[in-house]
Amino acid sequence: MLRHDILKQREAPPPVSLRLAKPADAGLLSMVGQATFLESYAGTLPVEDIVAHCATKHAPEVYKAWLEDGRTVTWLVEASHGGAPVGYLVMGTPDLPIKDPDPNDWEIRRIYLLSRFQGSGNGRRLMETCMRYAKASGCARVLLGVYSRNDQALRFYERMKFEKVGERMFRVGGSDYYDYILGRAP
Ligand SMILES: CC(C)(COP(=O)(O)OP(=O)(O)OC[C@H]1O[C@@H](n2cnc3c(N)ncnc32)[C@H](O)[C@@H]1OP(=O)(O)O)[C@@H](O)C(=O)NCCC(=O)NCCS
Numbered sequence: 359m360l361r362h363d364i365l366k367q368r369e370a371p372p373p374v375s376l377r378l379a380k381p382a383d384a385g386l387l388s389m390v391g392q393a394t395f396l397e398s399y400a401g402t403l404p405v406e407d408i409v410a411h412c413a414t415k416h417a418p419e420v421y422k423a424w425l426e427d428g429r430t431v432t433w434l435v436e437a438s439h440g441g442a443p444v445g446y447l448v449m450g451t452p453d454l455p456i457k458d459p460d461p462n463d464w465e466i467r468r469i470y471l472l473s474r475f476q477g478s479g480n481g482r483r484l485m486e487t488c489m490r491y492a493k494a495s496g497c498a499r500v501l502l503g504v505y506s507r508n509d510q511a512l513r514f515y516e517r518m519k520f521e522k523v524g525e526r527m528f529r530v531g532g533s534d535y536y537d538y539i540l541g542r543a544p
Pocket residue numbers: 360361362398469470471472475476477478479480481482483503504505508509510511513514517518
């Protein structure tokens with residue numbers, strides 16, 4: 359049985375709410391960013407790369423800069439009971455090596471949920487929220503990079519109607535990983 363089918367058979371996760379993040383949320387985003395990265399790649403990537411990536415790419419300053427730059431939009435998913443962060447999505451101007459860049463391209467930089475909150479529609483809700491926002495803001499195409507061996511995410515993106523438009527090497531810690539670049543109209 360596929361992992362996603364197993365997730366779907368579990369008891370429904372606790373309810374969550376979704377909201378746009380603000381600069382004061384940098385600490386919460388750093389926490390959920392590191393927690394979801396560790397959970398997603400423990401057992402796949404070497405610990406040195408995970409630690410280095412979390413220290414540099416998930417520091418509160420990284421999120422604070424995004425939250426203040428006026429070109430990046432971030433959503434936070436929080437448990438309705440208690441308010442703990444359980445997921446997030448960051449969308450901004452693309453930093454991707456594609457052949458045909460367009461000024462109206464945007465990039466989903468990150469989309470992550472804690473595993474307990476996966477498999478029950480929260481990913482779709484996050485994706486549809488960001489797509490609505492992108493469309494209303496004049497975005498022509500939403501791009502993203504995904505690790506070529508992240509089968510779970512690839513199936514999710516396929517279901518969300520993304521198609522392959524390129525590839526790149528992505529540095530995590532001291533290693534480079536082969537990613538696909540996917541895209542679709544919002
Ligand atoms: C990718 C992720 C955000 C998807 O969120 P999710 O809550 O599990 O997805 P949903 O339950 O909303 O599923 C949405 C749709 O995709 C499908 N889908 C999701 N994962 C799937 C899988 N592994 N296999 C088959 N279908 C899948 C669902 O069946 C569902 O289809 P439907 O709405 O038509 O019924 C989440 O699994 C996650 O955080 N994964 C770990 C982090 C990660 O890899 N992020 C991407 C980095 S590039």
